[in-house]
Amino acid sequence: MNVILTREDLKKINSFLEKLISSSSAHSVLLIDRSGQLIAEYGNTTEIDIFSLSALMAANFGATAEIAKILGEEEFTLLFHKGKNENVYFTAVGQHVIMVILFDDKTTLGLIRLKIKQITEELSQVLIPIFEGKKEIPIEGPERVV
Amino acid sequence: MPFINFSKDEIQCKIVYYGPGFCGKTTNLQYIHAKMNEDIKGKMVSIDTQGDRTLFFDFLSLNLGKIRGFDIRVQLYTVPGQVHYDATRKLVLKGVDGVVFVADSLKVQRKQNIESIINLAKNLAEKGLNIRTIPLVIQYNKRDLDGTEFEILPLEVLEKDLNSVLKVPSFPASAVRGDGVFETLREITKLVVKDVSRKVMFEDQKMK
Numbered sequence: 001m002n003v004i005l006t007r008e009d010l011k012k013i014n015s016f017l018e019k020l021i022s023s024s025s026a027h028s029v030l031l032i033d034r035s036g037q038l039i040a041e042y043g044n045t046t047e048i049d050i051f052s053l054s055a056l057m058a059a060n061f062g063a064t065a066e067i068a069k070i071l072g073e074e075e076f077t078l079l080f081h082k083g084k085n086e087n088v089y090f091t092a093v094g095q096h097v098i099m100v101i102l103f104d105d106k107t108t109l110g111l112i113r114l115k116i117k118q119i120t121e122e123l124s125q126v127l128i129p130i131f132e133g134k135k136e137i138p139i140e141g142p143e144r145v146v
Numbered sequence: 147m148p149f150i151n152f153s154k155d156e157i158q159c160k161i162v163y164y165g166p167g168f169c170g171k172t173t174n175l176q177y178i179h180a181k182m183n184e185d186i187k188g189k190m191v192s193i194d195t196q197g198d199r200t201l202f203f204d205f206l207s208l209n210l211g212k213i214r215g216f217d218i219r220v221q222l223y224t225v226p227g228q229v230h231y232d233a234t235r236k237l238v239l240k241g242v243d244g245v246v247f248v249a250d251s252l253k254v255q256r257k258q259n260i261e262s263i264i265n266l267a268k269n270l271a272e273k274g275l276n277i278r279t280i281p282l283v284i285q286y287n288k289r290d291l292d293g294t295e296f297e298i299l300p301l302e303v304l305e306k307d308l309n310s311v312l313k314v315p316s317f318p319a320s321a322v323r324g325d326g327v328f329e330t331l332r333e334i335t336k337l338v339v340k341d342v343s344r345k346v347m348f349e350d351q352k353m354k
Contacts, residue, residue: 002345003149010153035241036205036221037149037158051207052191055221059193059202062237 003033009130010040016123017042024115026103032058033096033131043102053100061090061098080109091116094124096131147241148342156217159338160241164266165248166258167199167227170287173321174248175206175222178331181324182208200226203238213339220335227262236269244281244338245270246330248321249308251288251298256307263308281337282314285330290320 017029021043028043030050036058041050061079068076079090089101089112099120101112149158163171172192179190188207194200204224209217225235247266249259267277286304299307301318309316315333319326 002342003147004346005149005151005153007153010151033147033149033241035147035160036223037147037160037241039149049189051188051219051221052205055203055205055207055223056191056193058240059237062240063202063234066233066237 003037003131005039005130009126012126013040013123014042016119016126020101020115020119024101024103024112025107026101026112027106028102030054030057030100030102031093032098032100034058034062034098039097048102057088057090057100058098061092089113089116091120093120094127094131097124097127099123148243148338148345150216150342150346154217155215156219157213157339157342158219158221159243159335159342160221160223161244161246161334161338162239162242163222163224163246163248164235164262165227165287166250166255166262167229169227169248169250169255169259169262170319170321171224171227171248172200172204174246174285174287174319174327174330175204175224177321177324177327178208178222179206181328186210199228200224201231202226202234210335218335218339220338222331229261229265232265232269235265236272239269239273242270242273242275242280243342244334245283246334247282247284247308248287249284249304251286251291251304253297253299256299256303259304260307278312281334281341282312283330283334283337284309284312284314284316285319285326286316287319287321287326289318289325290323 013031017040020029028045030041031039032054033039036055038050038054064079065075077092081088085104087103091099093099103112163174165171175190179187186209191205193202206222208220210220211218223238225238247263270277270280286301291298317326317330319330321327
């Protein structure tokens, strides 16, 4: 199965990410699929190697899911790493996607969790048709890949 | 599972280097990383143990330029080769678009090569993928040991062991010296991009 992201999809996804950043005061957010491919990013990500980060985060999430299975849990749906200056919060958005929020001491974990909860539900509605192949392939684009 | 991003005009594909322990998967990536221009490669990430063995995976992201107006971004991964790391191998295979099977030419590794390719077929099948249809290239590594005290298998024997049924493109290589490394990468990228194009065309026709 291919995952096809149109300009329209990206616009919708980005509007959710923008809303999350502005309401939670996190500095960046990444949306990645569980195989480690980057779907979208928003915020202050220019100085971060986001491709390596995506691969590692998906692996981290996958490894934790396997730990959950061994312990008889279906999955740990959220993860949190705390550093001196930087903190990372991961959460599953539906079956296929992981949202990763990077934040510093300008905000709190509680606020991040509150805002994420509101947004992930709406966002997963946008992501389902993309990942389950229930949408049309655009005619737009520079040239079709054929 | 390739990502086709019409907003950035980019196709992202995932290629996994698979093979038995110490066959040279990481060395392939290290050579590619060392030789590629700064502007097209990302950082190479390795999660390994102190004894040079890959614990989880290595990762290298490359931007291979444009094909028909789309930027091709290839994410290269390796898996840990040791038998007992099967769970992590399965994780790395998630969403794979193409596989390079790196075989160890050393005679003593003959059994391990065969076990590893059987393991690859099994793990792909668990993800609903077929080793006979997924883009696959085989690399016979460590050919530089020919003529040394280490006994290596002739290419015909390796072909018979690993490629007599699959009949995929194969390359003799020495990842340490770099021989055959880029030939392997070029071939697997070509096969993956062709496969992605075919799938997009097929889905497009299905829609109509």
